[in-house]
Amino acid sequence: MKQFNKNNECQNCECEECLQMLELFLDNEATEQQKNQVKLHIETCEHCKYCYEVDSQLKNRLKEQISNKKCPSEIIKCIQSKIKEMVLS
Ligand SMILES: [Zn+2]
Numbered sequence: 001m002k003q004f005n006k007n008n009e010c011q012n013c014e015c016e017e018c019l020q021m022l023e024l025f026l027d028n029e030a031t032e033q034q035k036n037q038v039k040l041h042i043e044t045c046e047h048c049k050y051c052y053e054v055d056s057q058l059k060n061r062l063k064e065q066i067s068n069k070k071c072p073s074e075i076i077k078c079i080q081s082k083i084k085e086m087v088l089s
Contacts, residue, residue: 018048
């Protein structure tokens with residue numbers, strides 16, 4: 001059984017690295033090798049798969065909302081992390 005703590009982070013040692021790559025993956029900034037690693041990992045890790053799904057939905061929603069506005073990337077990142085906190089809590 002996987003143990004999720006209240007921040008929804010699992011204790012899997014690969015996860016932190018994977019979640020960082022996930023960000024790159026969703027921003028289309030990951031290398032082919034990183035993309036493969038992420039794909040492999042989310043196949044075996046429910047927590048990261050969940051994060052992937054949540055994140056990709058968030059990014060799509062965010063893209064729709066900001067597509068007509070020019071937003072500095074720091075603000076977008078800030079909004080993303082706030083939404084993520086709300087979704088995951
Ligand atoms: Zn994981």
